[in-house]
Amino acid sequence: MSVFLEIARRYSDAVKAEDWDTARALLDDEVEVVPPSGRPYGKKQIVSAWDGPGFDHLEVTLEEREFEAADDGAVMHAKQVFHWKEGGDVAYVRDLTTRYSIREGRIVRIQMEVAP
Numbered sequence: 001m002s003v004f005l006e007i008a009r010r011y012s013d014a015v016k017a018e019d020w021d022t023a024r025a026l027l028d029d030e031v032e033v034v035p036p037s038g039r040p041y042g043k044k045q046i047v048s049a050w051d052g053p054g055f056d057h058l059e060v061t062l063e064e065r066e067f068e069a070a071d072d073g074a075v076m077h078a079k080q081v082f083h084w085k086e087g088g089d090v091a092y093v094r095d096l097t098t099r100y101s102i103r104e105g106r107i108v109r110i111q112m113e114v115a116p
Helices: 003-016 022-025 045-049
Strands: 027-034 058-070 073-086 090-102 105-113
Touching: 003 022, 003 058, 003 073, 003 090, 003 105, 022 027, 022 045, 027 045, 058 090, 073 105
Parallel strands: 027 105
Antiparallel strands: 058 073, 073 090, 090 105
């Protein structure tokens, strides 16, 4: 497995396990995060979101994660599953592609895209 794939997988696994110390350590201080909305933000905002309440009525999980190498990092393909907090039923599912750009052992850019 390439170093880039290992870093991307470790980050994704840490976020899934809510291991915020590991996740934070894998991010460059100047990381740029680009969510599906296209409005970029940085490390301070992503770390703050980890401590936040999330969505009011939904829990989000990533399932069927698959990783592949990319020129400057890795790409993860997954199903993003939204469950209602009350009752646990699935509200909706969408395909998510996350591109990780990695430099000097740290993630410098995370770009998330959803299938139309």
